[in-house]
Amino acid sequence: MKKKLIPYSIILMFLITFTVFYKSLKDTNIYTPETNINNDIPIFLADLLLLNENSTSTEIFELDKFYLLNIWASWCVPCRDEHPILMSLSKNNKLTIIGMNYKDNKKNAKSFLNKLGNPYEKIIVDKNGTISIEWGAFGVPETFIIYNNKIIKKYIGPLNQELQMEIQKTIK
Secondary structure (H helix, E strand, O other): OHHHHHHHHHHHHHHHHHHHHHHHHHOOOOOOOOOOOOOEOOOOEEEEOOOOEEEEHHHHOOOOOEEEEEEEOOOOHHHHHHHHHHHHHOOOOOEEEEEEEEOOOHHHHHHHHHHHOOOOOEEEEEOOOHHHHHHOOOOOOEEEEEEOOEEEEEEEOOOOHHHHHHHHHHOO
16 A cells, blocks of 8 residues: 555655646746836936936926937847937927936947937936836836826837837827
8 A cells, every 4th residue: 555655646746846837837927117107207317428417307308398218228239220210200390309328338328329320319327227217117228208297108129110100190
């Protein structure tokens, strides 16, 4: 009887272990911050990349005006891919594009803009990533549409032609 009990115990333990691991595969632990749509923009004080001065969010974002805040970095390949779309959007006089340079070297960021062009009116320096976290971002690139100091849209990942058309419809 004991000889039969040992193999059954091993099989039972194996099945229990397998079941636990199988169920945990379906459980996701990916953190996604809140989208923050229709929330007020965060209040912050930050350095500006090209102006060598600092500014607050209330000085950067005015009322009754559309803004596109783009979080980017020179080391980010998708940021390089979406850059022509930002350059195209920068030609629209109803939209002001603000950049947030995320965890980047200032020299590399300036070189990136010199090579590809600068679509941004102002560029906020987010050296350690804390300002981006306040916005609800968790990576680069991410883009926010802002009107009257409220976030009205959020795009995770690089912008494409379809999103460009959506942005243009939003600001009309």
